[in-house]
Amino acid sequence: MSLYQDHILDHYHNPRNYGNLPHATHHAEALNPTCGDSLALDLNIEDGIIKEVGFTGKGCAISLASASLLFEEAKGKETVKMQVLAPEDVLKLTGLALSPVRMKCALLSLETLKKALKSK
Amino acid sequence: MLKERFPLFKKHPELVYLDSAATKLKPASVIAAQTEYLEASSTNIARGLYPLAEGTTARVDAVRKAAADFIGSDPEEIIFTSGTTAGLNMAAYMLENFITLEGNVVATDLEHHSNYLPWKELAKRSSAEFRLAASTSTGALDEESFEGVLDEHTELVALTAVSNVSGIINDIPSLVRFIRKRAPHAIIIIDAAQRAAHLPIDVREWDADMIAFSGHKMYGPTGIGILYGKKSLLDTLPPAVFGGGMVSDAYAEETVYREVPARFEAGTPDIAAIFGLGEAFRFLEEIGFEKIREHDLALQAHALSELRKVFGEDIQIIGSGKPEDYAGILSFTFGSLHPHDIAQLLGEKNVAVRAGEHCAAPFHRVKRLAATTRISFGIYNEKSDIDRLVAALKEVTRILS
């Protein structure tokens, strides 16, 4: 089965919540130097709830689609729930069965989210 | 049909293998020689006095001779290593006494990490300056690349014969002449990993001090490589690895090292791989570099013209774009399409290519490339492989854009 299922290609071509948030309370960037992928994430957090998300980035379809799916999922959730997300949760959410080589593409989004939650 | 001599295609008849720069597939004769060692003569070398062990030793000596003939050197100038990386690292330790505080060590921005990091580390250990020669806009090295970085304090220069990213061929004999003029004291080291299976190596014509290459990139086994060193230089160098087989006396206060090259070959080598390597030399000799070059040129010309015809402005070929400038490797980018997506989707269609930085981060930084997609050829490839690549690429770019 192809890695590039319709929902992955859809999120790659039409990433949800794409763009910056002008009054973000939290922000983080992460980089995958070996493939040149990068993500930047803005969050608006109020009373421990992620009210708004906005991201920009460049990279492969796997990293951008994973970011779109994960950040979309984070919207409206409690930060404490998001802080404990594990790599398996990202794989379940995206439905991706990845080789170790591509795993870091999908997990760049998780790294960015956790960094953003910790930022001030 | 040369393809029939490669058993992997019997197990994977649908595979379009375009990743020969990573490793070449192995012909049946190489595999058979490795098996022969394991089944029929699995004894150690240079020690046993019974016929079987003597036979194994003689066979290893014969492969050393074959390696010497392959590059036009003397057998004493051939050191068995486990590969290019091992050879270059070993050389960096053997040469440590040559590098001084006032000196500088030069590599180029084209190098594979294994012909870059050992020299950078050597410079660091010796508190010497580390300098990088810059490749031209078409990804080759010329005199200008070295002009500004060489001087009378240059103690070592390391450069590649063929870039593993762009496939561009460097003119080693003329570069060595130029380096010798500007840096008369420098030891010159050539990484020939990507050249060995595609174009001949002639150590006398090149006049380099040391040359490294890997068995597995020239149809031989993994776990074996060659480090060539000029006899006059090797005679003056200390060993980098210590152990059995390299000393004539280790009792007294002073260790007495054996002659060259035994002094540099402590321990038991991968003997099965040496048997296999012998067959790889035979295989290359049987086909001959004239025919190999013809084959590469035909594939390169076909690939370049098809890729340009089908993808036009959408594809960017790394290097000059002239078939005769490449040796079995072509790399490209596709606008904003990510090489990892391209390679993964091609893989799903049974077309094996490589994507990424190809262990050459400096090149990608200098050329401002995040990553590239690389196709590379072996003697088993046919024009139809390129046609299948192009057809698959058409579909891949449609899915991704």
Ligand SMILES: Cc1ncc(COP(=O)(O)O)c(C=O)c1O
């Ligand atoms: C130009 C070049 N140098 C060195 C190496 C390292 O070779 P090995 O991994 O066999 O030690 C490679 C292999 O990718 C290469 O392409």
